[in-house]
Amino acid sequence: MGPAVPELSDRARAIFRVVVESYLRSGTPVGSRTISQLSGLNLSPASIRNVMQDLEEAGLLAAPHISAGRMPTETGLRLFVDGMMQADEPNEQERAAIERQIGQTGPIEDALAAASAVLSGLSACAGLVLVPKQEPILRQFAFVPLSREQALAVLVGADGTVENRVVALPPGTDPSALIEAANYISSELAGCTLSQAQARLTAEIGLGRAQLDRASHDLVQRGLAVWSTDGADRPVLIVRGQANLIDQSAADDLERIRLLLDELEGKEEISRLLEGARAGSATKIFIGSENKLFALSGSSIIAAPYRAREGRVVGVVGVIGPTRLNYARVVPMVDFTAHALSRLMA
Known part of the structure; x- marks a missing residue:
């Protein structure tokens, strides 16, 4: 040292x-x-x-x-x-670009993907966002008929978020069964996560306490299952802007860039690294071989936690690039993006 x-x-x-x-x-x-x-x-x-x-x-x-x-x-x-570093706070145009991109209406995953994309563009690095590992907590549920074969399942979470998925309906489903199934989920399963709701439903049916006919019971299971299946496919780590890592200055360093791109393919290992940033209250900087994951490629990660209600850390946002990246400019930019996401999720 x-x-x-x-x-x-x-x-x-x-x-x-x-x-x-x-x-x-x-x-x-x-x-x-x-x-x-x-x-x-x-x-x-x-x-x-x-x-x-x-x-x-x-x-x-x-x-x-x-x-x-x-x-x-x-x-x-x-x-x-x-x-020794003297940080350069993001200018007005950069702050506006970050807030504009992540502030657009839509699912929270879209805002997180936008955050990684805008950071990538502004920093000329690859943008990273670790998505919150949490299931929505049910507050209200509804089925909206689309056709004889399909309905829109609408879930309102305890945090006010609204998500919807298309559900296939069994042949001959009566509209009253849709209403009964939605009412059952809203009244009996509110306050549960999706996995908890499925476990409770199974237990209630096993004990003969679920006052549902066969059609409604099937709809409740379909409505809950579509989220659990979808959730398993959601990326834990969102990466945007890998092409920024291959620029003119990298022409003499192609082997390092190849190694870095290989490392980015191992999202699970990078996710574990970013999990380490969740424990802190401030932006963290991982330089080169300080972390064994980047010992060969000589890369750096700048990462900051973002929070939901009550200050609870739910994810991490950051960038990855060569060790020679502009720390004085990028560190405050990542920090500002983390605070903007925290305001969005509060």
């Missing part, structure tokens, strides 16, 4: 900052002549090289080639992010 920020001299801090910020902008190592032109320190290239050598020996900088300039190590990036 390298030295703490206060242990660096003012000269070393200034040179280190210029190296990191220049590298994050360009993605290329930074030489002493470039630093002498950018830093305003009035130091000769030879003096700057001496300080850079000291920073390299401290494990904060590295030289990819003997004659090349320096670039920050993962340890150096961590030091910069935790102790």
